[in-house]
Amino acid sequence: MRINSIPADGGGGGGGGKDLEVNRDDLGAIGNDAYDLLGRLAKEGDIARSATFDAATALTNGNFVSGSAVLKVHDLWQTHLKTVLDACAQISGVERWMMPRGPEGDVEALKDAYATVAHSVSLAMAKELRCEKDGGLPARPVLDPA
Secondary structure, eight states: OOSSSOOTTSOOSSSSSOSOOOOHHHHHHHHHHHHHHHHHHHHHTTTTHHHHHHHHHHHHHTTOTHHHHHHHHHHHHHHHHHHHHHHHHHHHHIIIIISOOOOOSOHHHHHHHHHHHHHHHHHHHHHHTTOGGGGGOOSSOOOSOO
């Protein structure tokens, strides 16, 4: 099955609905697996690095032609390992940090908290820029609806 194209007949889902549906639990499981793989691969994928490099050096110093080939394998492995580690980190990060969640608890309190943070940042910037009368901002946020 190809997932990077649409069949010529325009179908692909069978039922005429969504072809792919992902929920937060699915993303959570994928993110956790990527995080676990990242940890294991960072440790276990690097086990032979120094031994491979030392072997390549020894073979090269011994005038063996295979020394350069072993070094090439070493370098390619390091490049591909970094690529996979970066991908695992990105997938794990999407699940852990980039998926917005709905507000929990008191929505009004959350709005007030966001407004307070925005006011604090604005006031700090006004002071840093030496705006006259702090840009007209009060010392404390006004949280009454406009």
